[in-house]
Amino acid sequence: MSAPAPAEFLYGVDSSVADDSRFYEPPRVVRFRITKKTAKRIYYVRRERGPGEIETGYVNRQQIEADGEIYNHGAGGWWAPDFHLYLNPPELEQPAKPDLAVLRAEMAAAHPDRGGTDAEFIAARQRYEKAKEATA
Structure with a gap:
């Protein structure tokens, strides 16, 4: 058989x-x-x-x-x-999850008290907040 x-x-x-x-x-x-x-x-x-x-x-x-x-x-x-x-299963690229620890460190480094500018800090905080919402 x-x-x-x-x-x-x-x-x-x-x-x-x-x-x-x-x-x-x-x-x-x-x-x-x-x-x-x-x-x-x-x-x-x-x-x-x-x-x-x-x-x-x-x-x-x-x-x-x-x-x-x-x-x-x-x-x-x-x-x-x-x-x-x-004909064959396609490879799908999944976006990598943001690393909150790295974004938090970038935000801290961009703070005006640590030598960054207001604009750099605001941009870094926005990236961090957006990533935090996406992972929630």
């Missing part, structure tokens, strides 16, 4: 853009299961609507296999996770 073939996927990025920063979620990689490959196209599951109901999409097979990625203008819009598809 042979083992089943591993599922193949295309990959996209869900960047969940929201107008309200309270609902921000960092970008994440989304997998789209490949259902069929022909000489010209790769068909994949865009979304599952319910039991047994799926919405499919397709991309140009030659282009994605040559470039490793493709812009899928049939995805519905730039915000759709399958608008930009990849």
Whole structure:
């Protein structure tokens, strides 16, 4: 008895853009299961609507296999996770969390009593306060 073939996927990025920063979620990689490959196209599951109901999409097979990625203008819009598809999972650069200790030290060094100027201290304090709010 042979083992089943591993599922193949295309990959996209869900960047969940929201107008309200309270609902921000960092970008994440989304997998789209490949259902069929022909000489010209790769068909994949865009979304599952319910039991047994799926919405499919397709991309140009030659282009994605040559470039490793493709812009899928049939995805519905730039915000759709399958608008930009990849053959391999993309590396997402997550912004580094600010180091509050370093920012606090920079703020202290910029204080007028330690040789800094008012403008330098105000700018350093704003950076510190903004980073403190972001990590809360």
